[in-house]
Amino acid sequence: xxxxxxxxxxxxxxxxxxxxxxxxxxxxxxxxxxxxxxxxxxxxxxxxxxxxxxxxxxxxxxxxxxxxxxxxxxxxxxxxxxxxxxxxxxxxxxxxxxxxxxxxxxxxxxxxxxxxxxxxxxxxxxxxxxxxxxxxxxxxxxxxxxxxxxxxxxxxxxxxxxxxxxxxxxxxxxxxxxxxxxxxxxxxxxxxxxxxxxxxxxxxxxxxxxxxxxxxxxxxxxxxxxxxxxxxxxxxxxxxxxxxxxxxxxxxxxxxxxxxxxxxxxxxxxxxxxxxxxxxxx
Amino acid sequence: xxxxxxxxxxxxxxxxxxxxxxxxxxxxxxxxxxxxxxxxxxxxxxxxxxxxxxxxxxxxxxxxxxxxxxxxxxxxxxxxxxxxxxxxxxxxxxxxxxxxxxxxxxxxxxxxxxxxxxxxxxxxxxxxxxxxxxxxxxxxxxxxxxxxxxxxxxxxxxxxxxxxxxxxxxxxxxxxxxxxxxxxxxxxxxxxxxxxxxxxxxxxxxxxxxxxxxxxxxxxxxxxxxxxxxxxxxxxxxxxxxxxxxxxxxxxxxxxxxxxxxxxx
Numbered sequence: 001x002x003x004x005x006x007x008x009x010x011x012x013x014x015x016x017x018x019x020x021x022x023x024x025x026x027x028x029x030x031x032x033x034x035x036x037x038x039x040x041x042x043x044x045x046x047x048x049x050x051x052x053x054x055x056x057x058x059x060x061x062x063x064x065x066x067x068x069x070x071x072x073x074x075x076x077x078x079x080x081x082x083x084x085x086x087x088x089x090x091x092x093x094x095x096x097x098x099x100x101x102x103x104x105x106x107x108x109x110x111x112x113x114x115x116x117x118x119x120x121x122x123x124x125x126x127x128x129x130x131x132x133x134x135x136x137x138x139x140x141x142x143x144x145x146x147x148x149x150x151x152x153x154x155x156x157x158x159x160x161x162x163x164x165x166x167x168x169x170x171x172x173x174x175x176x177x178x179x180x181x182x183x184x185x186x187x188x189x190x191x192x193x194x195x196x197x198x199x200x201x202x203x204x205x206x207x208x209x210x211x212x213x214x215x216x217x218x219x220x221x222x223x224x225x226x227x228x229x230x231x232x233x234x235x236x237x238x239x240x241x242x243x244x245x246x247x248x249x250x251x252x253x254x255x256x257x258x259x260x261x262x263x264x265x266x267x268x269x270x271x272x273x274x275x276x277x278x279x280x281x282x
Numbered sequence: 283x284x285x286x287x288x289x290x291x292x293x294x295x296x297x298x299x300x301x302x303x304x305x306x307x308x309x310x311x312x313x314x315x316x317x318x319x320x321x322x323x324x325x326x327x328x329x330x331x332x333x334x335x336x337x338x339x340x341x342x343x344x345x346x347x348x349x350x351x352x353x354x355x356x357x358x359x360x361x362x363x364x365x366x367x368x369x370x371x372x373x374x375x376x377x378x379x380x381x382x383x384x385x386x387x388x389x390x391x392x393x394x395x396x397x398x399x400x401x402x403x404x405x406x407x408x409x410x411x412x413x414x415x416x417x418x419x420x421x422x423x424x425x426x427x428x429x430x431x432x433x434x435x436x437x438x439x440x441x442x443x444x445x446x447x448x449x450x451x452x453x454x455x456x457x458x459x460x461x462x463x464x465x466x467x468x469x470x471x472x473x474x475x476x477x478x479x480x481x482x483x484x485x486x487x488x489x490x491x492x493x494x495x496x497x498x499x500x501x502x503x504x505x506x507x508x509x510x511x512x513x514x515x516x517x518x519x520x521x522x523x524x525x526x527x528x529x530x531x532x533x534x535x536x537x538x539x540x541x542x543x544x545x546x547x
């Protein structure tokens with residue numbers, strides 16, 4: 001099934017409507033996301049990423065253009081229905097933890113949507129199992145690591161059985177280990193359920209895992225394509241203030257230094273493989 | 283010193299008191315506070331003290347721990363005791379050493395008031411020690427339920443309480459970080475005259491406030507995205523379970539009141 005789950009049509013949004021001299025935060029943006037895709041939205045600070053996230057779930061409405069999700073046009077009337085089908089995880093692990101314990105927090109969205117008690121208990125267990133946090137049911141947030149808190153936040157979103165999960169810089173405040181935990185969780189979730197994921201990030205290593213990357217700059221879409229296609233334009237990304245993954249930077253530097261490497265390397269393993277077989281293949 | 287304080291602390295456990303319904307415990311404490319004032323004689327105060335010690339025993343919280351944790355309260359207790367002893371001038375003169383005159387009635391009053399005070403502090407401490415803050419919040423929300431009719435925002439109050447409780451450790455951590463950051467910049471909070479010390483708190487509070495507001499904003503967004511629309515049409519994840527032993531505890535309290543009334547002078 002290849003239906004469109006979210007689409008932006010010529011969307012423009014400005015925070016300062018009265019002042020025309022200020023550039024809009026998002027300018028004439030169009031894209032659509034298929035059911036089951038993993039999309040990465042990348043761009044450095046001020047590129048309009050966070051505004052797009054807020055437009056996606058109706059925290060903001062565009063001045064011109066249309067945002068539709070789950071086949072409905074985003075409007076005051078359809079807002080809550082759309083929100084109940086999409087989960088969202090934010091940047092700061094502490095500031096999105098509403099409940100007093102892990103299970104209360106996961107149940108929060110369910111309570112809001114009037115899910116009956118018996119069903120809630122099942123769903124809380126199920127979604128904590130999906131993020132491997134079922135052993136922490138009664139833990140309080142200050143006894144969890146950042147990565148664990150983000151996984152609880154993902155469980156909280158999953159409990160509603162959404163069709164779309166939006167990660168708004170969900171890994172940017174975590175240490176490397178926490179980041180790995182969260183990315184690994186998302187990857188396993190995608191494998192198990194085929195959930196549609198939009199990850200908004202400035203970490204190209206995270207973006208490299210996606211099916212498709214949208215590169216944003218100054219409120220406009222700069223590039224779009226699979227990770228391989230996007231990373232081919234390496235220098236352009238660097239001028240947009242984005243850091244290429246380490247393995248790709250290494251490849252470029254080696255090529256500049258005259259080492260005849262073939263192609264691009266998205267992961268460190270690929271690069272290592274090429275390097276250790278380099279001499280024998282020559 | 284803060285570690286020893288047991289005000290508002292919760293000690294997880296599995297005693298009969300721990301397992302009581304929070305609603306029953308809150309009601310119990312309020313009724314108990316009213317009942318304490320029935321007592322007016324040696325026998326009745328004896329009964330109260332005995333009953334309180336029984337509750338402490340049932341809660342499986344060590345008496346030593348309780349007394350140790352309530353040390354600051356004892357200073358207040360001794361103070362009121364002395365006040366009564368020195369300023370009540372009724373009954374027979376017991377002690378007369380120069381300017382110190384202690385009367386029988388003063389001693390009686392002093393002991394009674396002290397017992398009353400002690401019993402109240404013990405019972406309320408047992409409530410908070412055996413009930414998690416979130417359960418207390420749940421209990422209060424349900425108990426205040428009837429007041430929704432008179433437009434009291436019960437659900438909002440309970441949510442405010444639980445969110446405040448949830449953020450206390452977070453903000454404590456934050457305070458610690460800011461304190462270290464300011465110390466690293468050469469601010470001296472721990473010493474100097476009082477006026478200087480109060481001034482030194484300002485650079486601590488302002489960043490804390492700024493960050494608290496930022497957190498509040500983020501939290502509001504996160505709540506809205508997760509479908510929070512106020513108390514209407516919401517279901518509850520935590521279910522309270524009123525059992526026979528909860529009714530029984532209130533019956534026991536009624537019995538206590540009857541006994542106190544009977545032995546009252």
